[in-house]
Amino acid sequence: LTLFAGILLILPFTGQVYAYDNAILKEADTLRDEKSYHAAAELYGKILGEAGLPEETVRELRFKFADCSWRTKEESRYTRAEKTLRELVESREHDRWWAEANESLLEFYIERRSHNDEVKQYLENARDFWAGSTDINLARKRFIRVSFTFGDFTIQHWGGWGYTGLHSLYEDILKVADTVEDKSRAHYSLGMCYYHRYRDVKERSLAEKHFKEVIEKYPSTEWLDDAYYQLGQYYERENDFVKAVNIYLELLSHFEKGDSKFIDDTKRRIEDITSPQLRISVGDSFLTNSEIRFNLNWRNVNEAEITFYKMDLTETLRLNPQKSETEYERGVDNYTKLLKDVVESNRYASMPVAISWNKKLKDEGKHLWYNEDKGLVEWQMADEKDSPDPQKGILPPGAYLLLATSGKVKTYDLVMVTDMALVTKTAGHSALFFTCDAASGKPREGVRVKFHYSYYGDNGRWLWEEGNGETDSSGLFKVALKTSDNRNIHNKQHTLFACASDGTMQAFSQGNYYSYSDSSKTWWLYAFADRPAYRPDEEISFKSILRQYDGSVFTTQTGMKIKARIFDPRGNKVKEETYTLNDYGSFNDSFKLDDKAPLGEYRIELWTDDWRNHIANATLFRLEEYKLPEFLVNIKPKPRKDEEKTASYKLGDIVTVE
Numbered sequence: 001l002t003l004f005a006g007i008l009l010i011l012p013f014t015g016q017v018y019a020y021d022n023a024i025l026k027e028a029d030t031l032r033d034e035k036s037y038h039a040a041a042e043l044y045g046k047i048l049g050e051a052g053l054p055e056e057t058v059r060e061l062r063f064k065f066a067d068c069s070w071r072t073k074e075e076s077r078y079t080r081a082e083k084t085l086r087e088l089v090e091s092r093e094h095d096r097w098w099a100e101a102n103e104s105l106l107e108f109y110i111e112r113r114s115h116n117d118e119v120k121q122y123l124e125n126a127r128d129f130w131a132g133s134t135d136i137n138l139a140r141k142r143f144i145r146v147s148f149t150f151g152d153f154t155i156q157h158w159g160g161w162g163y164t165g166l167h168s169l170y171e172d173i174l175k176v177a178d179t180v181e182d183k184s185r186a187h188y189s190l191g192m193c194y195y196h197r198y199r200d201v202k203e204r205s206l207a208e209k210h211f212k213e214v215i216e217k218y219p220s221t222e223w224l225d226d227a228y229y230q231l232g233q234y235y236e237r238e239n240d241f242v243k244a245v246n247i248y249l250e251l252l253s254h255f256e257k258g259d260s261k262f263i264d265d266t267k268r269r270i271e272d273i274t275s276p277q278l279r280i281s282v283g284d285s286f287l288t289n290s291e292i293r294f295n296l297n298w299r300n301v302n303e304a305e306i307t308f309y310k311m312d313l314t315e316t317l318r319l320n321p322q323k324s325e326t327e328y329e330r331g332v333d334n335y336t337k338l339l340k341d342v343v344e345s346n347r348y349a350s351m352p353v354a355i356s357w358n359k360k361l362k363d364e365g366k367h368l369w370y371n372e373d374k375g376l377v378e379w380q381m382a383d384e385k386d387s388p389d390p391q392k393g394i395l396p397p398g399a400y401l402l403l404a405t406s407g408k409v410k411t412y413d414l415v416m417v418t419d420m421a422l423v424t425k426t427a428g429h430s431a432l433f434f435t436c437d438a439a440s441g442k443p444r445e446g447v448r449v450k451f452h453y454s455y456y457g458d459n460g461r462w463l464w465e466e467g468n469g470e471t472d473s474s475g476l477f478k479v480a481l482k483t484s485d486n487r488n489i490h491n492k493q494h495t496l497f498a499c500a501s502d503g504t505m506q507a508f509s510q511g512n513y514y515s516y517s518d519s520s521k522t523w524w525l526y527a528f529a530d531r532p533a534y535r536p537d538e539e540i541s542f543k544s545i546l547r548q549y550d551g552s553v554f555t556t557q558t559g560m561k562i563k564a565r566i567f568d569p570r571g572n573k574v575k576e577e578t579y580t581l582n583d584y585g586s587f588n589d590s591f592k593l594d595d596k597a598p599l600g601e602y603r604i605e606l607w608t609d610d611w612r613n614h615i616a617n618a619t620l621f622r623l624e625e626y627k628l629p630e631f632l633v634n635i636k637p638k639p640r641k642d643e644e645k646t647a648s649y650k651l652g653d654i655v656t657v658e
Contacts, residue, residue, distance in 0.1 A: 025061075032068055041068035041077075056095075063088055063097040067104045082108065089122070096138075099129035103146050110153040123150040140176050147173050151189060160196050167193040184218035187211075188227050195234055207234050215250075225251060225260035232269065241273050241367035273367045276300045278411040280404050283569075283599030283624065285416035287438070291393035292376040292415060294402060295625065297596060299370070301406045302363040306379065307356040308415065309348050309401040313499035313506050314450040316342060319466050331452040331464035333495040334510045334571035335414050339401060343412055348401055355380075355395070371595060373625050399506045420444060420505035424498055426481065426513040433477040435500050435507065443475025444502060451498035456484045471500075493614070510571065512605070512614070521550050525616035527604050533622040536595040542620055543588040544604065546581060556585035561609040566591075566620065569600030578609065599623050 028043035044065035048058070066084035069077040085108070088101035106122040109115040126146045133139035147169055154162040170193065173186040191210035197203040211234065214227035228251035235244035248266045257263045279297040286292055298304065317338060323330035332338045342348050357380055362370055377393035400415040421438040424431060435447040450468040457463040463482075471477045481494055499508040527544040534540050544564070547554040558581060566575040574597070579587035601622050606615040638656045 028064070032064065035071075037068040037071040038074075041065055041072060044068060059088065059093070059095070059097045063101050063104070067100070070104075070108050089125070094129065096129075096133075099126050099142070102126040102129075103142070103149070106146065106153075107149060110149070110156075113157070116157070119150070119153065123147075140178065144173050144177060144182050148185065148189075163189075163193045163196040180218050181221050184214050184221035184223045187213040187218070188223040188230075191227065191230060191234075195230060195237075207231075219254075225255050225262055228254070229262040229266060232266070236269070236273070239368060245270055245273055245367070274300065276406055276409045278304060278404050278406055278409050279596060280402060280411040280413050281598045282402060282413045282415050285418060286395075288397050288417060288419050289394055290417070291390070292395055292417070293373065294376075294379075294413065294415070295371070295373040295599065296379075296404065297369060297371045298361055298363075298406075300363065300367060301409070302361055303358060304361055304404045304406045305356065305358050306402070306404045308354040308395065309351040309403065310354050311342075311351060311399040311401050312501055313338075313399050313508055314448050314468070314501045316347070317450050317452065317466075317497075317499055319452070319464060325463050326457075326461045328462070331454055331466070332497050333452065333454065334497060335508055336570045336572070338497075339412055339414055342401060343403065343410060348403065351401065354400060397504050397506075399508075416506065416508075418505045418507055420447070420500065420502065420507045422449075422498060422500045422507035422509045424496060424509045424511070424513075426494055426496065428481075429483055430478060430480050431494075431496060431513075433471065433479075433498060433500070433509075435471050435475045435477075435502075443471070443473070444505075445471055445473045445475060447471045447475070447477075447500050447502045449477050449498060449500045451479075451496060453481060453494045453496045455482055455494050458484050460484075512617075521548050523547070523606075523616045524549050524554065525606065525618050527618040527620055529621040531621065533624045534593070535625060536593055536597055536623065539590050539592055540621060541588070541590040542604070543586060544579075544606070544618075545584070545586040546606070546615070547585055556583070557581055558583050558585065562587075562615065563607040563609060563611060565605045565607075567603050567605065568598050568623075569602065570598055572598075574602070593623060597623060599625055 024043050024047055028040045028047070031037075031040035031043065044061050047053075048061050048065060053061070062084055066081040066088075069081040082105075085101045085105045088098055089105060091098060102122040102125040106119055106126065109119050109122075123146060127143060130139040130143040130146070151166050151169055154166060156162075167190060170186045170189045174183065174190070177183045177186055187210045191207045191214070193207075194203055194205075194210065195207040197207075208231065211227045211231035214221070214223050215231070218224070228247055232244045232247040232251070235241070235247060248270050251260070251262060251266050255263060277297075277299040278301060280294060282294045284293075296304075317332060320330050320341065332341070359379065360382075375393050376395075377388045377390060380392055381388065395415070395417050397417050397419070400417070401412060402415045403410065403412045405411075419438050421436055423434040423436070425434075426432075431451070431453070433449045433451070435444040435449070436442055437444065448468065448470055450466075452464060452466050454462045454464050465482055467479055469477045469479065483494075494513050495511075496513055497508070497510045500506065524547045525544060527542065529540055529542040546557065546562070548557060549555075560581045562579055562581065564575075564577050564579055564587075565573055568574050574593065575591055577589065579589070581587060599622075602620050603617055604620045605617040607613065608615065635657045
């Protein structure tokens with residue numbers, strides 16, 4: 001009786017201990033589910049301190065404690081949490097907590113963007129475990145969760161390219177998903193995968209199917225607006241702009257501002273697709289007696305008025321009296337800025353018209369972009385069957401504002417017909433202008449030069465100045481440039497725009513100019529592309545090699561960070577990037593220019609990483625629109641010996657021509 005009574009006393013005590021532990025564990029699990037990780041970790045740690053816990057319970061608690069610890073975002077907990085998770089992953093026991101430790105490490109490293117090579121292995125470990133688990137409900141939930149997590153990681157790491165290898169992952173999710181949210185998300189993700197199949201048209205078309213699946217079958221899920229927007233983007237890429245507009249309108253009918261992040265951009269896309277648009281560009285200057293050519297892009301326009309206005313650049317160039325001397329809009333530093341002022345102020349209305357006509361343009365009402373690059377003769381032909389008059393393609397020497405209008409839409413560019421060139425050079429406190437014959441280089445005397453330049457004032461702000469003069473018998477005109485008295489790094493920097501006119505021929509020059517007092521170490525840049533000329537939509541690959549010269553030796557600045565900008569012929573920035581010089585003092589990159597990019601010469605400009613010092617600049621390549629030459633060849637076969645006149649020939653006959 002005594003022994004039996006002792007057992008009774010012990011059993012209630014033991015039962016109370018485990019009941020107490022289980023209550024704390026349930027409370028900790030609840031806190032973990034609510035993402036109260038700090039409080040949950042404290043309770044898991046408290047239970048771990050108890051003696052005599054079963055080994056399986058210890059594994060569970062060690063995992064949950066480590067998982068909650070790193071999710072608190074307290075860096076002091078990271079090392080211990082990572083160590084515990086790694087021990088669980090590397091253990092021989094491949095149970096549920098081994099699988100969840102793989103998932104936790106996966107997310108831990110994804111969040112820190114580290115151990116990328118190991119992340120995929122953790123994913124495969126967890127997916128393989130849950131795929132073979134007999135606890136179907138739990139396995140489905142965990143399998144889907146870890147799969148989406150890895151998909152998100154890949155996309156964040158690789159951007160849009162990450163989607164290209166994930167379609168099988170999302171197809172696996174669809175096979176086991178049983179909730180509308182998971183199915184909707186998987187279909188949307190598959191749509192994005194196929195949307196990024198740039199080269200495979202057939203597979204890319206599957207994007208439409210999956211986006212529509214979300215819209216039609218899962219309209220109550222959070223992926224509805226994403227599917228609408230991306231389906232609209234897909235239609236735009238396929239040039240089906242009518243469908244794109246309809247889908248965008250559906251999105252707006254289902255969501256209001258604040259309900260979807262796509263509202264503002266959707267409205268912009270509809271406006272861009274449906275509004276009339278014109279874009280005109282002139283690729284080159286033209287020598288006298290050359291046919292003028294230009295390119296026109298249009299959308300939602302069926303007729304445009306095209307006009308050439310005669311300009312005298314030296315008369316047109318002026319400081320804007322409505323702007324203060326420190327405002328950028330006061331002066332002109334490139335020709336597009338000059339034209340913008342002329343058009344927006346309506347000054348062109350008082351300029352003489354050289355030629356003007358209305359041009360019918362193709363428009364099928366489908367919001368498509370159209371593009372034509374033709375000579376002036378062809379542009380003026382009302383009917384392609386008309387006989388061309390070559391003289392209609394030639395304009396007298398001078399500068400012309402080429403303006404195309406359709407309703408309220410305007411587009412413009414500069415046309416130069418000239419045999420004269422203008423060369424400019426600065427040397428810190430002065431500028432030298434040289435006018436000459438573009439072909440022979442013979443100096444031109446008595447040419448009027450007018451210029452604008454900006455410089456840093458004593459207060460550290462840009463100031464504008466204007467000047468003019470005439471070239472001497474050597475074709476030269478020299479002027480002093482204002483600079484700051486402060487000996488800062490900007491005291492000899494200028495932006496300069498100049499134009500010249502002798503009453504018949506005109507020319508202009510533009511650019512940024514720099515001079516440094518430290519002449520003992522100068523930068524030498526050799527920049528080049530893999531081809532001298534490209535067409536729009538072609539990949540442009542380029543390389544730059546930079547050396548520093550001290551007067552006797554060239555040195556390589558290995559590891560130096562530099563800023564690079566690439567400018568189009570109009571002076572607009574098309575690319576900006578930070579590069580690190582390799583062991584050879586070089587860097588390389590590639591990019592594309594679409595069919596809307598202006599034709600002409602593109603240049604690269606290099607700066608120090610803090611933008612405080614200009615290093616060098618160079619011409620990089622030309623963008624040209626290739627057009628096959630058109631020609632007609634007439635041949636006259638000789639008569640056969642047995643015939644007086646030319647007869648017909650059969651395939652395989654030998655023909656002798658006169």
